[in-house]
Amino acid sequence: MSSDVRGRVRLGFADTLKILLPYFYGNFLEQLRAIWFIVVYLLLFQILVLGLPIVHAAMIGAGIAIVAVGLMFFMEGLRLGLMPLGETIGAVLPRNASLPLILLFAFLLGVGATFAEPAIAVLRSAGAGVRPEQAPLLYSLLNDFADQLVGVVGVGVGVAVLLGILRFFLGWSLKLLIMPLVLLLCGLTLYAHQHAVLQPVLGLAWDCGAVTTGPVTVPLVLALGIGVCRIVGDGDSGNAGFGIVTLASLFPVLAVLLLGLWHIQADDYYGRSHYAGTMQEAAQTREAAAQRPVRQPAGFDDEDFERFLKDGVPPDDYRLRFEDGEPRLVDGRIVLDDATLVLEKRQLLQAKVVSRDTWDPALAFAEELRGGTLSALRAIVPLCVFLLMTLRLVLPDRIRNRDEILIGIGFSVIGMSLFMLGITLGLTPLGTQLGSNVPLSFATLTPWGAEGLREPLFESDVAGKIVAAIFGFFLGYGATLAEPALNALGNTVEKITVGAFKKSLLMQSVAIGVGIGIAAGVIKLAFDIPLEYLLIPPYVVLLLLTAISSEEFVNFGWDSAGVTTGPITVPLVLAMGLGIGANVPGVIDGFGVLALASVGPIITVLIVGLLVSRARRAESLAGSAP
Structure with a gap:
């Protein structure tokens, strides 16, 4: 350490490391605390409950560590850059710009923030397991029209942010926007239910609403909303910024459904007359889908039968059952007259892991890192350039802390690159592996990464499916409590309600709602229930609860769904849902779990909000009584 002639302290490399390492170490531990529960829970469930090893364990472990490092850099980049x-523009733009310019900025901010969301990249890789013959439009949206899909989702968020900001200027109630929009979405969902081509798109459309409200979109739009409310509000900024996140989770659903209707009218999706996609890629998808695990037990082959005829000894791993016959109890014995004896091959514990490699040899590490870096640059840099140009236009003075902002942008790019690499190495294989194995509780199938069949853990299908649903509940409950955004929301709500709605009460309400939602999603997949049967009734209940709830509870109640879809939860739950869907007979896809996980917490928070309001009124009446 030394000082120059101006008295500035110069730090050497070793001194700089002594300062920075504890700081980064603390941030790294913070990210680990946010993800440790969900990862450990998934590992223990597969190892202890399902009795299966973790395939490619070293790669998954390295991927999870890379995710933590990536989130550390990414969140720090958000804070610095x-x-x-966003906060500066939110404070300055309402003072220095006209309403049309503010609304244009809000729209472009919503679009740009969506492209920068880490979880949006998951959508691009979600179509690999969709069979084009079973869901041609869904296949085309996820493969042929993937860029269009991401684009309309971004436009949907842009429109949501625009209307959310306009609401603050005009003083609209959030109910006036939510209720017609939800009614429209329910109507479109019912229409899609009757449309064989559009119906498989419903799960994807509703899940897109959960993907968009992540760590980039939510802080930026909230900063803009708070800035606008400070200018146009009446001084009570308790509800400032609430409501935009809700709209940003609903409009993408509408956008995706409209995109599906557009392509139906254009008749250009897979298998139609105007289809311009690559048939070779579709053929590869069919081939991959055909290699999905066999779900019915294999029987004895000709060789087994010939051996049995020769020596009269049944093959190994068989079970004996009787068909027809007249059972009688004779001298303490059960005698079956004229019964047919059937020898069936047992599949229990026939499965074995194909490879003991702890790392997937087919994965190209350098190529994945390069792809993640390019995607991060395409997502982060245009958004930052847009923000800097806007700030330069509305605030001609020199931008303060320019070096710090540039470092933050660099951290964001590094963090998102590592995060996307970690998803590829760790979160997606873990979620897919576990999702593929969860149906073992009620179905005979081949475990992920193994060959051969294995019988279900429970003889009763219903019992096994209930166990799978319980697994989904605790997954959602624990993962939600680990979300840092929920902790911040709890502090805000407790402050707004002056302690009437405690932080712990809100966190428990949201976590229980998410747990119930994910359990319902697992039930949907396990019993092959159409999504609309489980989605429309809760939204009808929500409309009733919204109509009778106060404005403040409607604001943060609906926004509570946005904090449940963090950068860890979305990739894991989406991969898990797709894995379950790929291994349950009759299920076309695994979408819809995130949608149900989003509606659950809104219901629980609004119900608890009504109870809190009633208790608060009772206390007020008791206090005013003579």
């Missing part, structure tokens, strides 16, 4: 830009 993107958030100061």
